[in-house]
Amino acid sequence: MEAVAYLDHSLEVAIGVHVGLFGGTIALLGSAAQAAKWLPPVEAHTMRGCFALTELGHGSNARGIETTAVWDGAADGFVLHTPRETAQKYWVGGAAETARWATVFAQLTVGGDTVGVHPFVVRIRADDGSPVPGVTTADCGVKGGLNGVDNGRIWFDHVLVPRGHMLSGENAVSAAGVYTSRHSTPDARFASQLAALTGGRVGISRLVNNQAKLGLTIAVRYALSRRAFSPTPGAPEARLLDYASHRRRLMLPLATTVVYSLAAGALKDEWNSHAELRDAAGRRLGVTKRLHVLSAGAKALCSWHARDALQECREACGGQGYKSDNRIAAVRATHDISCTFEGDNLVLMHTVAKALLGDYAAVVGARRRGGGKLPPFGELLAFLNTPRMGAAPLPSPRVSPRDVDAPTFVTAVLRDHAAASMTALATAYAAAIKAGTAFDAWNSVATAAADTAAAVMAVHAHAVGAAAVAAAATADARARRSGVAEPLALAVHLHSLGVVAASPGYLRSGALRLDEAAAVEAAIERGCTALAELSRGVVDAFGIPERLLAPIAGDWVAHNSRARL
Structure with a gap:
């Protein structure tokens, strides 16, 4: 898919929808028997499919989709239905013409109880492309790009889906109409369905x-x-x-x-x-x-x-x-x-922030309660375990500016800012939730939450880059040659300087001093000059075949010459 994408994004998306989303849903959420039955024809492209989650009225809020699937014990299946126009499946890649099948997500009701969003493998066209009873499809229309993908809409009119077509690797309904799940909570169940x-x-x-x-x-x-x-x-x-x-x-x-x-x-x-x-x-x-x-x-x-x-x-x-x-x-x-x-x-950055906030609050709460060994921060917040990090206030202003060209400089600034942002976000949210509803509390900190998520992700990206530099330096030393470590170190440092310079938040949090800001700008100019000297080698190292580039990447004068008219 990555190779195809260099040539044509529409073709890559078509493959991604069929293999990654349609086939991936079967692989991740289906039972072993369902995977054995359906994945071979998916891989052979004889069972062409699409992924029907998004609806006209629900995109980011997938949990609120309105398509229904009601268990019918007499028919040993589920009645799939589009109850209103906002419930039509929308933006479904491949649905307008190509797909014959779809993994359709719907609100499942069993015995009068609605148990949340679940996926079903549903026939939407015959193999010859003709419509099947109860299913209506239409094209979404011309888009601003990606018009090689036939994004479509789907309506279901009381379509009976066999019981065996509910993907049952995580949850299942027996012939007796008994619902079972691997997950103990609705939240865990929903999260697993979007794998x-x-x-x-x-x-x-x-x-x-x-x-x-x-x-x-x-x-x-x-x-x-x-x-x-x-x-x-x-x-x-x-x-x-x-x-x-x-x-x-x-x-x-x-x-x-x-x-x-x-x-x-x-x-x-x-x-x-x-x-x-x-x-x-x-x-x-x-x-x-x-x-x-x-x-x-x-x-x-x-x-x-x-x-x-x-x-x-x-x-x-x-x-x-x-x-x-x-x-x-x-x-x-x-x-x-x-x-x-x-x-x-933006919604995804809020997803990151909510997860970070939960992890942060759990550790801080445990530390306040005490009673034994204090738990460390884990996962993406592990940097808070280092000295001068965490819930404690940032250190007092430094006496003199630091060396902005030192690798330790950007590491410290990125971490200090992320730590201050997490502390401020947690404090603001805790105060807001005491004064109102959870919805209002989150809404009041949403902008800061997205910024905090970006700050923590910047720490993570820099750490990955720094680790790659260290590995390259070791390899270069063992081979006794000048290799990729130097340009790699330059790129990692320049990127992180750029992150710091792009946001005034680093000054507001105290992670960057005002007298250091000018030095950062000067360091960026030096870094850009140095990287420009190596830039042809860097872009060549991306390895993109010449035929996938452009005339201006080569002899653009010859390409535009009168002789080619």
């Missing part, structure tokens, strides 16, 4: 970052060959990348792309390793909280970054960046949807 989305978000993190690589490869190569304005009369015109402002507009996103590539790669490896794990009964383990939170944060930050990086690349290439054959404008348009599909980015 396929976690894998999708892991994939999106990689895929969108690859598109940033594509745009930056084209823009950097063009900036190294395109010239404009002479420094002195009669002198050769300067290359675009000789200009400090042009360097900054490309080198900062290049550094971030390197770091996010490392972080998304580590997340992908963790997801793949987890996917191989089974419980004592041989069933796949559910998605861990860590993977759920990391995938949400990574998907949001990587897709936001790709959106902004591609826009910057488009502008950095001037009019040539707007031409379709130079790819950047088209890639930017077709990947814009990544910021909202499989979760609106």
Whole structure:
């Protein structure tokens, strides 16, 4: 999918919907017998499917979907129905023409009790493409991009779904109409039903970052060959990348792309390793909280970054960046949807913040109660266990500015700010919930919550990058050569400096002193200059085949010559 995405995002999404979402839901939520029955034809593409979760009236709030599935004991199945227009399945990739089957999520009712959202494997077309009774489909219409994907709408009119078509790896209904579940709470049950989305978000993190690589490869190569304005009369015109402002507009996103590539790669490896794990009964383990939170944060930050990086690349290439054959404008348009599909980015950052807030409150509460060994912070908040971190106030103002070029500088600033943000968020939420409802309390801190999630994710990304630098330095030393450690260290440091400089929050929290802010700006300029010297090697290291680039990444004069008319 990653390789295909370099060529055509629509084709990659079509594969992703069929294999990753439709097939992935069967693999993750189906029983062993269901997987054995359906996965071979899914993999052979003879059972073409789609993923029907989102509805016209419910996108981010998947728990509130309105499609119903009511157990009918006499028919040994479930009656699937669209009760109102807002319940129509919407934005379903493949539903307009391609798919013959769908994993349909609906509110399950058994014996008069509604037990929440559950998935069903449902026939929506015959193999020849003709409609089946009770199912109506329609196209969503022309979009701003990604028009190679036939996004569609689906209505169900009292469609009988056989009992064996409810995916029963996690929950099941017996022939006697008895509902059973592996999960003890509705929250855990609902979280398990959306497992396929976690894998999708892991994939999106990689895929969108690859598109940033594509745009930056084209823009950097063009900036190294395109010239404009002479420094002195009669002198050769300067290359675009000789200009400090042009360097900054490309080198900062290049550094971030390197770091996010490392972080998304580590997340992908963790997801793949987890996917191989089974419980004592041989069933796949559910998605861990860590993977759920990391995938949400990574998907949001990587897709936001790709959106902004591609826009910057488009502008950095001037009019040539707007031409379709130079790819950047088209890639930017077709990947814009990544910021909202499989979760609106802001909502995903709130998901991260809620999880962090819960973990933080649990540890702080246990420490206040005392009575034995105090628990450490875990997972993404483990950095709070280091000295000068956690619920304690930040240290008093430093006497003199620190060395902004030292690797320890950005590590300390990122951690200090994340620690201060977590403490402030927890304090504000605790006060707000005493004064009103949980909804109002969260709503009052929502902006700070998203910022806090971004701050903690920045600590995580920097840690992944720093670990990669250390590993590369060890490898270089053993091989007695100058390898990737130096440019990698430069990219990691420059990225983190850019994160600090981009938000005034680091000054407000006291993690960055005002007299250090000017030094950070100067360090960014030096870092951009240094990375520009290595930039051709960095983008070449992305390994994108020449035929997938653009005319302006090569001999753009020959491409536009009169001889080619």
